[in-house]
Amino acid sequence: MSDVDIIGAGAFGTALGVTLARDGRRVCLWSRNPGHRDEMRESRRNDRRLPGVELPPSLNIADDPAALRADTVLLAIPAQTLDGFLTENRKLLAGRRLVACAKGIDLRSGLGPTGIIANAVPDSVPAILSGPSFAVDLANGLPTALTLACADPAAGTALQTLLSTAALRLYLTSDTVGAELGGALKNVMAIACGLTVGAGLGESARAALMTRGYAEMGRFARLRGARPETLAGLSGFGDMVLTCTSEKSRNYAHGLALGRGDASGTGAGTTVEGVHTARAVAGIAKQEGIDMPITTLVNAVVSGKIDVDRAKELLLARPLKEE
Numbered sequence: 001m002s003d004v005d006i007i008g009a010g011a012f013g014t015a016l017g018v019t020l021a022r023d024g025r026r027v028c029l030w031s032r033n034p035g036h037r038d039e040m041r042e043s044r045r046n047d048r049r050l051p052g053v054e055l056p057p058s059l060n061i062a063d064d065p066a067a068l069r070a071d072t073v074l075l076a077i078p079a080q081t082l083d084g085f086l087t088e089n090r091k092l093l094a095g096r097r098l099v100a101c102a103k104g105i106d107l108r109s110g111l112g113p114t115g116i117i118a119n120a121v122p123d124s125v126p127a128i129l130s131g132p133s134f135a136v137d138l139a140n141g142l143p144t145a146l147t148l149a150c151a152d153p154a155a156g157t158a159l160q161t162l163l164s165t166a167a168l169r170l171y172l173t174s175d176t177v178g179a180e181l182g183g184a185l186k187n188v189m190a191i192a193c194g195l196t197v198g199a200g201l202g203e204s205a206r207a208a209l210m211t212r213g214y215a216e217m218g219r220f221a222r223l224r225g226a227r228p229e230t231l232a233g234l235s236g237f238g239d240m241v242l243t244c245t246s247e248k249s250r251n252y253a254h255g256l257a258l259g260r261g262d263a264s265g266t267g268a269g270t271t272v273e274g275v276h277t278a279r280a281v282a283g284i285a286k287q288e289g290i291d292m293p294i295t296t297l298v299n300a301v302v303s304g305k306i307d308v309d310r311a312k313e314l315l316l317a318r319p320l321k322e323e
């Protein structure tokens, strides 16, 4: 039996699997695609999603989620697919520690990953792993620090120990809402920053957006019960800094391409979580009267309703206020 099972052989699921297996854990990785599974078994690499990285011998490729038996399951699939997967596999996942690795808000329910888990598999222990970590950095063994959030203190401590390695350092919190909102909302800010730089509005404008975006993230998160210190930690501030400043981020790269006038952005087939999260959060903010100007404008730009110039005008025309 494995120590950790991983659902989703994308870039992040594979990087986590490789990291944990190198550090001595027995890992089972599942992809929904039979051809992809065969390829990984044969080549001992995941060339589709994380090219150039060798899969350690203690990482096995599983054919069926029903064959996965570990107490700890990492859910490394996009946020919009989480509810469907969990609902379909509810019985199988009951009683386990389910660690979400997705950064997003479900469009249908408005819930973050731990809320989705709690709803879909009520007798599980939900947790979330979030923070600044490009899959490729993790897979290359570069030092990484993340937030592990779990409301159950004993399960949280056990997960922190199980999932920390020599290069991957996990900080524990019980604030699951703060950790999941930091990770989801920073993707929207990364798109905003990409749009800004892509449209040639400059690095000063990006710094302004990051700062005011962070204020906006905090405002939304506090109203949903998050603790401010969680937003100031790795899963909020830390990940916002990473993804708002690096072209390795798909969210930033998507904004960059749109800002440069390429209407397809990073193109279909790339996971850009911030597009869905902007839509979900703009809707919630409107409904609940929360002031979220950057998120609202990102949603308007990525859905093609306005262009970056118009978004800039609207932001600059807002009434002057105290910081």
Ligand SMILES: NC(=O)C1=CN([C@@H]2O[C@H](COP(=O)(O)OP(=O)(O)OC[C@H]3O[C@@H](n4cnc5c(N)ncnc54)[C@H](OP(=O)(O)O)[C@@H]3O)[C@@H](O)[C@H]2O)C=CC1
Residues within 6 Å of the ligand: 007, 008, 009, 010, 011, 012, 013, 031, 032, 033, 036, 049, 076, 077, 078, 079, 081, 084, 085, 101, 102, 103, 104, 133, 134, 135, 136, 270, 271, 273
């Ligand atoms: N990449 C990174 O650096 C990081 C990513 N994350 C987060 O991890 C999550 C996954 O991202 P990432 O791994 O990069 O994405 P990828 O695009 O690399 O991979 C997504 C994976 O999810 C699988 N998948 C999609 N839909 C389903 C479904 N309905 N059922 C089962 N599997 C499904 C895909 O399968 P298929 O190949 O068959 O389409 C693919 O293997 C995102 O929320 C992201 O924000 C977090 C930290 C870092």
Ligand SMILES: O=C(CO)COP(=O)(O)O
Residues within 6 Å of the ligand: 103, 131, 132, 133, 134, 135, 187, 190, 239, 242, 243, 248, 249, 250, 251, 252, 271, 272, 273
């Ligand atoms: O969340 C990430 C790094 O922490 C990855 O960001 P992207 O999904 O924008 O590539």
